[in-house]
Every structure is written in C-alpha cells, then in structure tokens.
Amino acid sequence: MKTKLLCFLCVTLMILSCNKENLEVHEELSSSSELLSKKKKAKTEKAETPDDSDCKACIVIDADRDPWGAIEPAGNFWWSLDNTNDWNVPSTYFAxxxxxxxxxxxxxxxAHISGTSMNNNGCKVTIDVWLKDKKSWAEWSADGGGHKKEGTAGNASNSEEMYFYIIDSEKSTIIAEGNCVDYQNNDITGTYSVEQRPDPNDDSxxxxxxxxxxxxxxxxxxIGAxxxxxxxxxxxNTGARVWPIDFNFRIKCPPPSGGGCGETAYAIGNSDDEYTCFTDDPTLNANRWGWTIKMEETVGGATVKTFDIYAGAGQCDVSKGAFVGTATATYENGTxxxxxNLADGASLTEEHFYxxxxxxPTNKKGKVTLAPGQYSIGTGLSGDIYVIIHFGGVCTGGSTPDAG
Incomplete structure (x- = not known):
C-alpha cells in the first residue's frame, strides 16, 4: 500500500499542487526510510568493532624464558634482527x-594485542595486532591446523585446552621507533604490517x-599458567616479508575487585595419603599440576567428602595459588x-570432573590422559575410586581459607 501511495503522490505532484496533508505523509515516509538506513549502518558498524561489554581486557606478563637466562632475557615479543635464527641474541627480545x-x-x-615493548638497545615497538577466527582444538585440527609445542611450558601443554586464532593481516601493524637497527647496524624504524607465519594458506x-x-x-x-x-x-609497504617475529607471554585478567582470571584450578584432598599430585607420580612423567583424590566406598551408604579448591598452584604448591572455594564429592549408588561453592570474588567458566x-582417566585409545576435556564420571563403580575436580577460566578475588 505504501508503494501505491507514493506513486499516487508523485503523479499528483506533477499535475496538481499537493495539499498539506500529502506533504506531511511524504516527509514522514522519508524520515522513516532515513531512520531505517541509520539503524542498518549502526548495526554494521557494531559488527565490525565489538562493543567493550563484549570484550575482556587482560594484562600481558613477560615470559621468563627459563632456563636460558641472560642469552634469552624475559620478554613478550621477539624480532629476528638478521632474518634467521638469532634467538640467542639478547637484543632480539622485547619486554x-x-x-x-x-x-x-x-x-x-x-582478539587484540596492543601496547608497547622495548629491547635493551632502546628500540620501542608499538604493537597493534588483531587476531580472528577463534577455534577450539577440535575445529582447528579438523581444518588441518597444528599445535606448536616447544620450550618449557609448551611441551607440557594440552592441545584440547587451547584456542587457536589467525593474525588478521588487513588490520595488524607494528611501529618501530628509537634505536632500531639490524645486525649490520641499518636503521629499521618504520611501520610494518603483520602476517601469520607460517602462511595458513600454504598447504606445504x-x-x-x-x-x-x-x-x-x-x-x-x-607450567600450566x-x-x-x-x-x-x-x-x-610492498608486501614483502622482511622480518620474522614471535609472541610469547602469560596472560592475567584482573577482575574489578582485584585478583586474577584465566587460571586453572583443582581440588586437593584433605590428607597426604588421600591425594597424589600429577607431577609427583613417577608413572606419569607429567608436567601438568593437579591432584587425583582417593575415595573409599561406604557400604550401604554414601561417602561424602569436601575438598578445598586452589587456582594457579603450579607444581601443586598451594602457597603459590589462591583458594577459590570448596567442592563436595558424594559417592553412592555406583557413581x-x-x-x-566459590569464595567471594571468585568465578569460573569451565568445569570438568572425573x-x-x-x-x-584414559582417552579413546585407552591411554592415560590428564586433559580435562577427556574427563567423565563413571557408573557402576564399586570399591575404592579416584576423583579429579578441575575448573578452567577461574577468576580469583585474592581470598584465603578461613582460619580454623
């Protein structure tokens, strides 16, 4: 009906003078069209730039490069200054x-990596690197993606717990200023674009x-951070790939009340004979920290145990971690x-129970695994059993257990 009305008005305007009512209708329709156009534009702009409420900003902590020490100082950004494998040159590391x-x-x-780093020669890099196409390991590996494990923590990581991104080369830049020189002392200051390495589009x-x-x-x-x-x-500016770079850093996400986020947490047993740390078990040769807890069956009733939960307790050292609550396991009827219950200020995004x-636990091939994504709770259980209680994406408020 609106289309017919507009056509009628156009013809009327050509032949007769419009009355006031018709002009008001035309203006109202034009305003509505203009408003609709603005709404569509706003929706498009929002999709291109995520709203702050849909994002989580976290602090970057320099990787300690242990155990290489002085030849590989702590840093978050590595820039090869001779375009080869000069990873033993301290000036290639930016903190x-x-x-x-x-x-x-x-x-x-x-995701977005942004801010500044500097090497020991006074070369400052301003990093504005965007990541896109977040995928789980299942999605990533199904598309032929791999997981590069190296160094101290990398060799101990589990692919199933990782998310994978690609560098968005259309949006990413790094600006170098100050005393930035290559191994031949050539000035290399300037603005560079950033591409993924290796090339994700190269099947070779x-x-x-x-x-x-x-x-x-x-x-x-x-380990496990x-x-x-x-x-x-x-x-x-010609698109030529001139320098290889790496990022390596830890991530801490403080909530408004303090503490940290993105941590892994496990429940610990109440006595030494009740639990075993993964890294202390000679049958595992594990680098991942966490505890498996023994529970005895109560014949004709339920076994109920309450355990403390600690986040960030690397090497099973609770003095390094944060208490984030308690977990109660009830063993009855074969399962x-x-x-x-979480402590004040604590929250989490993932839970896995074995x-x-x-x-x-074991994976589909029958091999022992510590990857939380492989955990499950059995049925038809009897006799002594073991439980593992894991939480991921934990935010801590810096709380400690109540005394006594």
Whole structure:
C-alpha cells in the first residue's frame, strides 16, 4: 500500500499542487526510510568493532624464558634482527615498556594485542595486532591446523585446552621507533604490517596459528599458567616479508575487585595419603599440576567428602595459588556427584570432573590422559575410586581459607 501511495503522490505532484496533508505523509515516509538506513549502518558498524561489554581486557606478563637466562632475557615479543635464527641474541627480545601490552578477547571470535615493548638497545615497538577466527582444538585440527609445542611450558601443554586464532593481516601493524637497527647496524624504524607465519594458506607448510590457553606461553617456566604463543612476519609497504617475529607471554585478567582470571584450578584432598599430585607420580612423567583424590566406598551408604579448591598452584604448591572455594564429592549408588561453592570474588567458566576405579582417566585409545576435556564420571563403580575436580577460566578475588 505504501508503494501505491507514493506513486499516487508523485503523479499528483506533477499535475496538481499537493495539499498539506500529502506533504506531511511524504516527509514522514522519508524520515522513516532515513531512520531505517541509520539503524542498518549502526548495526554494521557494531559488527565490525565489538562493543567493550563484549570484550575482556587482560594484562600481558613477560615470559621468563627459563632456563636460558641472560642469552634469552624475559620478554613478550621477539624480532629476528638478521632474518634467521638469532634467538640467542639478547637484543632480539622485547619486554614490557610503559603500560606494557594488553590482550583483549571478544565474544565475536576476535582478539587484540596492543601496547608497547622495548629491547635493551632502546628500540620501542608499538604493537597493534588483531587476531580472528577463534577455534577450539577440535575445529582447528579438523581444518588441518597444528599445535606448536616447544620450550618449557609448551611441551607440557594440552592441545584440547587451547584456542587457536589467525593474525588478521588487513588490520595488524607494528611501529618501530628509537634505536632500531639490524645486525649490520641499518636503521629499521618504520611501520610494518603483520602476517601469520607460517602462511595458513600454504598447504606445504604447517598451520600453527596463534594458540591461547594453559601453558600457552611456550617459553615460560610457570607450567600450566594461562598464556599465548604466536608467529608472524613483518611486511614492508610492498608486501614483502622482511622480518620474522614471535609472541610469547602469560596472560592475567584482573577482575574489578582485584585478583586474577584465566587460571586453572583443582581440588586437593584433605590428607597426604588421600591425594597424589600429577607431577609427583613417577608413572606419569607429567608436567601438568593437579591432584587425583582417593575415595573409599561406604557400604550401604554414601561417602561424602569436601575438598578445598586452589587456582594457579603450579607444581601443586598451594602457597603459590589462591583458594577459590570448596567442592563436595558424594559417592553412592555406583557413581559420583560433585557440588561446589566459590569464595567471594571468585568465578569460573569451565568445569570438568572425573570419577573412576583407575587413578587417572584414559582417552579413546585407552591411554592415560590428564586433559580435562577427556574427563567423565563413571557408573557402576564399586570399591575404592579416584576423583579429579578441575575448573578452567577461574577468576580469583585474592581470598584465603578461613582460619580454623
């Protein structure tokens, strides 16, 4: 009807003078069309730039590069200055400068590395690197992607706990200023674009992407700490790939009340003879920390046990971690149920529970695994059993257990 009305008005305007009512109708329709156009434009702009409420900004912590020490100083950014494998040259490592780096992750599958780093020669890099196409390990590996494990923490990480991104070369830049020189003392200051390395579109090379998760900072000795590793090229204004770069850093996400986020947490048993730390078990040769807890069956009734939960307790050292609550395991009728209560200021995004007659879970191939994504609670259980209670994406408020 609106189309017919407009046509009628146009004809009327050509033949007769419009009355006031028709003009008002025309103006109203034009205003409505204009408003609709503005709404569509606003919706498009929002999709291109995520709203702050849909993103989480986290602090970047330099990887300690343990155990290489002086030849590989702590840093978050590596820039090969001779375009080869000069990773034993201290000036190739850049550490937090000024406000340092920020890692921001958004719900639309993008992330952003931004801020400044500086090397020991006074070369400052301003990093504005965007990541896109977030995928789980199942999605990533199904597309042919790999997981590059190296260094101290990288070799101990589990692919199933990682998320993978690709560097968005259309949006990413790095600006170098100050005393920036290559191995021949040539000035290399300037603005560079950033591409993924190896090229994800080259079928002849592996596709590692940028991985994020527990143990993600390959060259950091804090085993299991949340972090990131990624590889790229700096390209010049002709598009030529001129310098290889790496990112390696830990990630801490403080909530408004303090504490940290992105941590891994496990429940610990109440006595030494009740639990075993993964890293202390000679049958495992594990680098991942956490505890398996023994529970005895109560014949004709339920076995109920309450355990403390600790986040960030690397090497099973609770003095390094934060108490985040308690978990209660109830063993009855051949299976186990888990309830938990979080401390004030604590929150989490993932939960994984194991219960079985074996000390540790096994994967589909029957091999022992500690990857939380493989955990399940058995049925038809009897006799002594073991439980593992894991939480991921934990935010802590810096709380400690109540005395007594």
């Amino acid at each position: 937090s400068y000024g406000d340092g780096l920020t890692f921001t992750e958004c719900h639309d599958g993008t 090379t592996p596709n590692f992407g940028v991985h994020v998760g527990p143990g993600g900072a390959n060259f950091d000795s804090n 949340y972090g990131l590793a990624g590889w790229g090229w700096l390209t010049d 186990v149920s888990i309830d938990y 219960a079985g007659t074996n000390k540790y």
